[in-house]
Every structure is written in C-alpha cells, then in structure tokens.
Amino acid sequence: MIIDINFIGLIIASIMASAVPLILASCGELITERSGVLNLGVEGMMIIGAISGFALMTVTGSLIIAIFGAMLAGVLISTIFAFLTQTLITNHVATGLALTIFGIGISAMIGKNFVGIPGKEFPVLFENLKDTIPLIGPILFGHSIVFYFAFTLPFITSYFLKKTKIGLIVRAVGDSPESASNQGINVRLVRYLCILYGGAMSGLAGAYLSMIYTPQWIENMTGGRGWIALALVVFSTWNPIKILIGAMIFGGLTIIQFHMQAIGVRIPVQFLTALPYIVTIIVLVVISRDSRKIRLSTPSSLGKSFHKDN
Amino acid sequence: MIKIVKRDQPSRAIFFFTPVLAIFLTLVAGGLIFFILGFKPFEALKFFFIVPIADKYGFSELLLKATPLCLIAIGLSFCFKSNNWNIGAEGQLTFGAIVSGGVALLFYEQEGFYILPIVILAGAIGGMLYASIPAILKTYFNTNEILVSLMLVYVSKLILDYLVVGPWSNPEGFNFPETRQFSDSAKLPLLFEGLRIHAGIFLALAAVIVSWFVFYKTYLGFQMKVSGFSLKTAKYAGYKGKKMIILVFLISGACAGLAGVGEITGPIGQLHREISPDYGFTAIIVAFLGRLHPVGIIFASLVVAITYLGAETAQIFMQIPKYTGQVFQGMILFFLLASDYLLFFKIKFIGSKK
Numbered sequence: 226m227i228i229d230i231n232f233i234g235l236i237i238a239s240i241m242a243s244a245v246p247l248i249l250a251s252c253g254e255l256i257t258e259r260s261g262v263l264n265l266g267v268e269g270m271m272i273i274g275a276i277s278g279f280a281l282m283t284v285t286g287s288l289i290i291a292i293f294g295a296m297l298a299g300v301l302i303s304t305i306f307a308f309l310t311q312t313l314i315t316n317h318v319a320t321g322l323a324l325t326i327f328g329i330g331i332s333a334m335i336g337k338n339f340v341g342i343p344g345k346e347f348p349v350l351f352e353n354l355k356d357t358i359p360l361i362g363p364i365l366f367g368h369s370i371v372f373y374f375a376f377t378l379p380f381i382t383s384y385f386l387k388k389t390k391i392g393l394i395v396r397a398v399g400d401s402p403e404s405a406s407n408q409g410i411n412v413r414l415v416r417y418l419c420i421l422y423g424g425a426m427s428g429l430a431g432a433y434l435s436m437i438y439t440p441q442w443i444e445n446m447t448g449g450r451g452w453i454a455l456a457l458v459v460f461s462t463w464n465p466i467k468i469l470i471g472a473m474i475f476g477g478l479t480i481i482q483f484h485m486q487a488i489g490v491r492i493p494v495q496f497l498t499a500l501p502y503i504v505t506i507i508v509l510v511v512i513s514r515d516s517r518k519i520r521l522s523t524p525s526s527l528g529k530s531f532h533k534d535n
Numbered sequence: 536m537i538k539i540v541k542r543d544q545p546s547r548a549i550f551f552f553t554p555v556l557a558i559f560l561t562l563v564a565g566g567l568i569f570f571i572l573g574f575k576p577f578e579a580l581k582f583f584f585i586v587p588i589a590d591k592y593g594f595s596e597l598l599l600k601a602t603p604l605c606l607i608a609i610g611l612s613f614c615f616k617s618n619n620w621n622i623g624a625e626g627q628l629t630f631g632a633i634v635s636g637g638v639a640l641l642f643y644e645q646e647g648f649y650i651l652p653i654v655i656l657a658g659a660i661g662g663m664l665y666a667s668i669p670a671i672l673k674t675y676f677n678t679n680e681i682l683v684s685l686m687l688v689y690v691s692k693l694i695l696d697y698l699v700v701g702p703w704s705n706p707e708g709f710n711f712p713e714t715r716q717f718s719d720s721a722k723l724p725l726l727f728e729g730l731r732i733h734a735g736i737f738l739a740l741a742a743v744i745v746s747w748f749v750f751y752k753t754y755l756g757f758q759m760k761v762s763g764f765s766l767k768t769a770k771y772a773g774y775k776g777k778k779m780i781i782l783v784f785l786i787s788g789a790c791a792g793l794a795g796v797g798e799i800t801g802p803i804g805q806l807h808r809e810i811s812p813d814y815g816f817t818a819i820i821v822a823f824l825g826r827l828h829p830v831g832i833i834f835a836s837l838v839v840a841i842t843y844l845g846a847e848t849a850q851i852f853m854q855i856p857k858y859t860g861q862v863f864q865g866m867i868l869f870f871l872l873a874s875d876y877l878l879f880f881k882i883k884f885i886g887s888k889k
Contacts, residue, residue, distance in 0.1 A: 314876070314879075315872035315876075318622065319868060320872055322816065322868070323869050323872065326816065326820070326864050327869065330865060334568070334862060337854075444856065444858065459682055496697070506682075
C-alpha cells in the first residue's frame with residue numbers, strides 16, 4: 226500500500242488550520258488570566274469578532290479593515306467586562322457568563338442580514354512553494370497571514386511574559402496585586418489592558434473562523450471553541466508553549482473524526498469529541514492535587530477582585 | 536460635584552431594589568437596540584414581553600419555561616451562597632435526563648403507578664452523581680470547580696448524543712436521533728386539558744419551600760451563609776467544609792437533574808439531542824436576579840422565562856432572530872451586577888457653594 230505523503234501533509238495542515246482560532250483566543254485569555262482576571266466571555270468575544278469581521282468585509286470590501294475591525298469589536302465588547310469587573314468590582318464568573326450569553330445574542334442580531342452571503346477569498350502566502358518539498362510543503366506553505374501569526378504568537382507570548390518588564394508587571398499583578406500595588410503599579414490599569422488584549426485576540430480568532438476557515442456567517446458558528454480555548458489555558462498550566470501542543474491535540478481530534486468517519490472506524494465519534502474535555506479535567510486534577518505545583522503555575526489571584534480603598 | 540463614598544454596611548433596601556432597576560434598564564437598553572436595528576422599539580418590546588403571555592396558552596408556556604429555571608436556580612443558590620461555583624447545571628440536567636430517560640425506557644410499554652416515582656428519583660440521582668464529580672475533585676484534589684463543571688457539560692451532551700444516535704435510538708424510528716416515546720405512566724400528568732403545563736411545577740414549588748426552610752431555619756443554612764461571607768471564619772468556627780461542599784453540590788445536582796426529568800417526561804416525552812435550550816446556564820442568571828432568595832428566584836424565573844417566549848414570538852412576527860432572547864438575558868445580568876455597586880458605595884451629590 227502506498228500512502229501519499231502529501232496527503233499526510235495536508236491532514237497535518239488541516240489540523241493546524243483548525244488549531245488557529247484556539248491558539249489565538251487561548252494566548253489572549255492567558256495574558257488576561259496571568260493578570261489575575263478570569264474572563265469566561267471568550268466564546269462571546271469570539272462570536273462578536275466573527276460577525277464583525279464578516280460584516281465589515283462584506284460592507285467595505287476590505288480585508289484589512291475587516292480583520293482590524295474584528296479585533297476592535299473584541300476590544301469594545303471586552304471593555305464592558307473590564308468596566309464591570311475592574312471599576313464596579315463585579316464577580317468575574319458571573320460577568321464573563323453574561324458576556325458570552327450577550328455576545329451570542331447580539332451577534333445573531335447583527336448577523337441577520339449576512340446569513341447566506343458567500344465569503345471572499347482570503348489571500349494565502351507562499352502558494353508556489355507548496356509543491357516543492359513533499360510532506361513539509363503543504364504544512365509550511367500556502368496559508369493565510371493569520372495562520373502564521375497564530376503559530377508564532379505562543380513564542381512571542383512566552384518571551385513577553387518571561388523576558389520583558391511589562392510581562393513581569395503583568396505576572397506580578399496576577400500573583401500578588403497587593404504587593405504590586407504597593408510597588409506603585411496601577412493594578413486596575415494593567416488588568417484593564419490585559420482584558421482588552423484578550424478581547425482583541427478573541428476577536429481575531431472569530432474573524433479567522435468567519436473570513437478564512439469557513440468563509441461565511443452562520444449563527445453561533447464558534448460552536449463552543451471559546452470554551453475549549455478556556456480549557457486550553459488550564460490544560461497548558463498557563464504556559465503559552467503548551468497551548469500550541471494542546472491546540473494541536475484539540476484540533477487534531479476534530480479533524481481525525483472526519484477521516485475516521487470516512488474510513489468507517491467504529492469508535493463512537495462522540496467519545497473522541499469528549500476526549501479533550503476529559504483530558505483537561507485529568508490535567509486539572511494532576512496539577513491541582515500538588516499544592517506546590519498549582520502555586521507555581523496558576524496566577525494566585527485568578528478570579529479574585531482587587532479593590533484599593535481610597 | 537459627585538462623590539463616591541463607601542457604605543459602612545451593604546444597604547438592604549437597595550439589595551432588593553437593584554433587580555427591579557436592572558430589569559428596567561434592560562428594557563430601556565433593549566428598546567434602544569431595537570431602534571438602532573430599525574424596529575419600532577415599543578412595538579418590538581410589546582411582542583417580546585406582552586404578546587407572548589397575553590392568553591391562557593401563553594401563560595401556561597411561561598410557567599412551563601419558568602419551572603426548570605426556578606428548580607435549577609434554587610439548587611444553584613445552595614452552591615452560590617456557600618461560595619461554590621457550580622456552573623455546570625446544564626450538564627447535571629442532561630445527565631439527570633439521561634439516567635431517568637434510561638429508566639423510563641426500561642418500562643416502555645408498561646403501565647403502573649410506581650413507574651413515574653422511580654423515573655423521577657432516577658433523574659435526581661443522575662444529577663447528583665454528575666454534580667459529585669466537581670465536588671469530590673474540589674474537596675479531595677483541590678481542583679477548580681468552575682472549569683470541571685463546565686467541561687462536564689460538553690461531556691454530558693456528547694453522552695446523550697451517543698445514546699440517542701446509537702444504542703438507545705428508536706428501532707422503528709427510521710434512524711432519527713431520538714429514543715422511543717415513554718409510556719404514559721412515565722410521563723408527568725398535565726394540569727389542564729390542552730395546555731402543556733405539567734405537574735413538574737410542584738417539584739419546583741417544593742424546592743422553593745424546602746430551600747427557604749433550610750436557608751433560614753437550619754444550622755446548615757447558617758453555616759452556608761458564614762462560608763459564603765468568609766471561608767476563613769467558617770474554618771475558624773470549625774465547620775466541616777468538605778462535607779458542606781459535597782452536600783451543596785449534591786442538592787444542586789439533584790435540582791438540575793429533576794429539571795431534566797421535568798423536560799423529558801413533560802413536554803418532550805422521549806430523549807433526543809436538544810432537551811434543554813441552555814436552561815442550566817440561564818438559571819445562573821435567574822439565581823442572581825432572584826438574589827439567591829427562594830421567593831426572589833420565583834419572580835426571577837418568570838421574568839427570564841419571558842425572554843425565551845418573547846424571542847420566539849418576535850421571531851415569528853417581526854423576523855427578529857430568536858437569539859435576541861439571549862441579548863436580554865445577558866443585559867439583565869450586566870445591569871444587575873453593575874447596579875450592585877450601589878450596595879457597597881453611595882453616590883453623593885454635593886452642591887457647589889454659592
């Protein structure tokens with residue numbers, strides 16, 4: 226039996242493509258969580274990004290405006306979350322849930338007139354190099370700019386957190402807002418910015434879905450990817466590089482399902498789909514039972530409000 | 536000039552006033568959104584909030600939707616009061632429905648008075664079993680209950696999907712993803728001829744009464760309240776924290792499981808893929824809007840149930856997407872959380888000196 230080596234390359238490439246929105250949203254949420262804020266609104270911000278990107282692309286015809294507009298929309302919607310949790314000191318969990326529910330609703334309202342409109346073709350880079358190297362060619366070349374950005378983002382994020390001063394400030398705010406505040410750091414401002422950044426990345430993840438991955442608008446098209454992105458952050462133990470691995474596993478399981486169905490393998494699809502969630506729970510248990518490990522990896526003030534009395 | 540002053544004590548009057556304020560602000564903002572989208576705001580609001588419950592049938596539908604919301608929210612209030620963030624009620628509902636549905640299918644083609652109680656009990660146990668997973672992981676492995684309970688929602692829906700497509704699918708059902716219809720003895724009796732409202736509402740009312748008693752008349756209720764305020768105080772007072780965490784999760788799971796039973800043995804009558812329009816998540820809003828108070832939750836469940844009905848009516852009459860209901864649900868929670876600021880802070884208007 227001859228296995229077409231380029232076919233394997235294509236499968237790997239499609240796994241990577243399905244991992245892109247997960248990587249983007251998770252890396253954004255990771256920064257938010259590292260600053261001590263738990264934003265459960267990823268799904269909502271993502272779907273707002275998806276409709277904003279698609280709508281702007283259809284109306285203006287400009288892909289650049291659409292991509293940046295989607296990120297801006299993510300920022301705007303996350304401003305609601307930031308204002309509530311940071312200025313009005315509301316509960317993170319409840320506010321994040323409200324954001325997701327609100328986002329899904331409002332996106333469907335905006336998207337009413339965009340259902341059934343075909344998307345535009347998104348330009349890909351290095352298309353001509355695709356066939357030059359077997360196996361590697363289809364993996365490395367012929368993807369959109371967002372694809373390449375997503376696969377460099379974990380490394381940038383890691384560098385940012387470990388090596389830069391601002392990264393250190395973000396971690397300090399997340400691990401000990403009191404001492405950070407005593408050092409003269411404006412905790413509220415840092416958290417605001419981290420939340421807005423998370424919004425921008427979720428917005429971009431949404432735009433990738435509606436403009437590049439399945440170029441059209443479908444109600445509720447994020448289909449739980451925002452929740453998976455949240456799980457991925459935990460799965461990674463707040464380490465951006467591990468997000469890359471996690472996203473490939475989650476993305477891989479989605480893609481493999483299609484192929485297994487095609488071949489007729491008899492493992493129930495639902496079991497495979499459930500696997501990433503179960504694995505995430507197991508990872509959570511493993512890192513949580515060791516109190517030293519969880520203290521080393523989890524931002525200590527995650528999900529707790531910080532209010533400096535005047 | 537405006538000055539913000541911290542209150543010495545959270546204001547009790549405002550505690551019960553802010554939900555009303557939140558609903559009012561939601562209506563104003565909703566009208567504004569309709570206006571921006573090019574609908575007549577008052578007409579749209581009328582289709583959303585008045586038309587659906589204007590007749591007997593509509594009112595029955597309102598109670599039908601409010602029943603699971605109320606039941607789940609009551610259960611969640613046990614968790615939330617004691618600082619346990621169970622946000623996976625949707626999963627507990629689904630798993631409760633799976634277990635009770637499985638039992639109901641065992642009795643398919645059988646009749647008997649004993650069937651329904653067994654089916655209901657099975658649902659409560661199913662919900663409890665499923666809720667015990669985040670509870671046990673939290674108490675013994677220190678695992679974050681928010682994430683675990685959330686992950687389990689997806690797992691439960693996939694289990695349901697597997698069962699109704701595969702082993703439990705109706706053999707005479709032409710491969711539709713659904714089970715056999717339950718026998719009449721496994722269905723909750725209807726209260727009125729021609730209306731869909733069923734006896735499940737009594738389960739919700741019973742939960743309201745029991746929870747009121749537990750919250751305000753028992754030692755457990757007091758312990759929950761103290762733990763909710765400060766876990767350190769609770770520890771100092773020597774409360775058995777682990778036991779309480781597991782207990783509140785079990786109560787919450789049982790309520791969600793019962794809500795699941797109510798859906799499949801009530802209006803649905805079988806198991807299929809979509810047994811709940813996210814009641815488990817929406818009930819979180821209900822619990823907050825009702826201020827974790829049993830009576831408050833009754834009112835809140837009615838208010839939030841209207842958003843479900845309103846969305847359906849508005850979709851039919853005005854071609855507004857049905858997801859608009861979620862816009863209102865999200866806004867209610869936003870405004871409620873925002874106005875909670877008034878609980879802890881006073882806004883003082885200081886007149887400038889002449």
